[in-house]
Amino acid sequence: MNEKIRKILDLAILAPSGENCQPWRFVVSADKIKVFNIPERDNSLYSWGQRASNLAHGALVENIIIAASNFGYQADLKLFPDSTNLGFVAEIVLKPDSARPDELYRLITERCTNRKPYKRSPLSKDQLMILSAVDFEGNRARHKFVVEETDKKELANMASANERVIFENQRLHSFFFNHVNWTKTEDDRKSVGFYLETLELPPPAKVMFKVAKKWSAIRFLNKIGFSKMIAKANSQIYACAGATGVVTIDDDGKENYFFAGRLMQRLWLTVSSLGLSLQPMAGALFLALHLRHEDDKILSALHKGVVLHNYQRIQEIFGVQGKTVAMMFRIGEDGQPSARSSRLPVNVIEEN
Ligand SMILES: Cc1cc2nc3c(=O)[nH]c(=O)nc-3n(C[C@H](O)[C@H](O)[C@H](O)COP(=O)(O)O)c2cc1C
Structure with missing residues (x-):
């Protein structure tokens, strides 16, 4: 697999998901990333119609788009591209692009859930x-x-x-x-x-x-x-x-x-x-x-x-x-959380 796509996927999966269930898998070919849902990861009362997973997929794809910009790609997104397969969430085609990288890129590895009490003073x-x-x-x-x-x-x-x-x-x-x-x-x-x-x-x-x-x-x-x-x-x-x-x-x-x-x-x-x-x-x-x-x-x-x-x-x-x-x-406002959550390895199949 293209090394840049490998790096993009490594960053994509740092997205948040309900109960850290990570309801996603990928199929990758030359310049294309297909994102699929894994419905059994969240069949709970908290994900009616897989909506909590849909939200997590949005965060995941946003990470892909941001990370792609850092590697010189524009990401063209088609959402739910196959109406007969609702588990097929998105198809992303990466096109070479010379636009400036998204400055949020460096924060993908920083973001995490912090459940400590924060300062109560209103944000500035x-x-x-x-x-x-x-x-x-x-x-x-x-x-x-x-x-x-x-x-x-x-x-x-x-x-x-x-x-x-x-x-x-x-x-x-x-x-x-x-x-x-x-x-x-x-x-x-x-x-x-x-x-x-x-x-x-x-x-x-x-x-x-x-x-x-x-x-x-x-x-x-x-x-x-x-x-x-x-x-x-x-x-x-x-x-x-x-x-x-x-x-x-x-x-x-x-x-x-x-x-x-x-x-x-x-x-x-x-x-x-x-x-x-x-x-x-x-x-x-x-x-x-x-x-x-x-x-x-x-x-x-x-x-x-x-x-x-x-x-x-x-x-x-x-x-x-x-x-x-x-x-x-x-x-x-608060310091860092006491611990960070883990991630499964990237679940990806390569397609010709
Ligand atoms: C749809 C959705 C709902 C979530 N609901 C809660 C919540 O109610 N309380 C909470 O503490 N975290 C919630 N989270 C955060 C996840 O638990 C967290 O993203 C996951 O455990 C991974 O940890 P991380 O965000 O530190 O990477 C939610 C995340 C998503 C995407």
């Missing part, structure tokens, strides 16, 4: 201006920020409803804990899922977290309000931010989630360029997406009510009623 006007100006070709996804303390707190509270549901619903609880890698050795071996140290739990919470792995223990602990305590603790961390933001799209379509992912990646790389940190707070949004499309019995009536009410309130706070909120995240 300059920082907000730079972040608000982030754009990508097509403009099919948009973003907005709030910096008011009351808004950040309310949004943090609503984002943390996801954790309450996880600790009160056996299926989600099992899904979440199945994705935790407890040691570095396990994380290196599996290379998908959350490495415990990236969750930034303080020492007492780390002990409780191991107990909380057992559903029988959780059922008992919930009698004394454990799930609500977890949600409250997370809410306090989520509120530690200089700004809370959303990426919105016109509707729940797969292409729009892909564009949300492209924009999200450009934003996240720009956040890194400013020396700031970012954490998505997206679980509650993806549960709401599921509930907008499925009327199953997986969530209780109480949880459904909370998730849908919160989603509406998030739309109101950002003034984006009628739009789909594809992503929510907090941004702020």
Whole structure:
């Protein structure tokens, strides 16, 4: 394989994905990269219609486009090129180009999720201006920020409803804990899922977290309000931010989630360029997406009510009623995270 394409793919897979599931594989020929979904990587309640994966694919392809510019290529993108094969996400043809490399290139290896509490002081006007100006070709996804303390707190509270549901619903609880890698050795071996140290739990919470792995223990602990305590603790961390933001799209379509992912990646790389940190707070949004499309019995009536009410309130706070909120995240000032997540090797087939 062309050495430059190999390097582009090495950078592409540093993109974020829900639960670090990395739902992608590639087929490469001379100057062409085909991106395919791996649907079984995320069949969870958090990826209705594979939308969380569609968003991750957007981030992945944005990395490809940015990296290609560094190696002297313009990347021509065809999205969902085969209507009979929805797993075929994108075809990218690389054409020699003398345009300047995208300056976000050097940040692809820097970007990561930081789940530590950040400073609460609002982002500066300059920082907000730079972040608000982030754009990508097509403009099919948009973003907005709030910096008011009351808004950040309310949004943090609503984002943390996801954790309450996880600790009160056996299926989600099992899904979440199945994705935790407890040691570095396990994380290196599996290379998908959350490495415990990236969750930034303080020492007492780390002990409780191991107990909380057992559903029988959780059922008992919930009698004394454990799930609500977890949600409250997370809410306090989520509120530690200089700004809370959303990426919105016109509707729940797969292409729009892909564009949300492209924009999200450009934003996240720009956040890194400013020396700031970012954490998505997206679980509650993806549960709401599921509930907008499925009327199953997986969530209780109480949880459904909370998730849908919160989603509406998030739309109101950002003034984006009628739009789909594809992503929510907090941004702020903090040092480096305690640990980074692993990646699987590039999954690529060469074609003549
Ligand atoms: C669609 C999507 C949803 C995500 N939701 C969350 C979330 O709710 N909370 C969180 O801490 N991280 C979330 N993440 C971040 C991933 O967990 C993270 O990207 C992945 O573990 C890889 O780690 P990295 O970003 O440090 O490379 C999300 C990422 C994507 C693409």
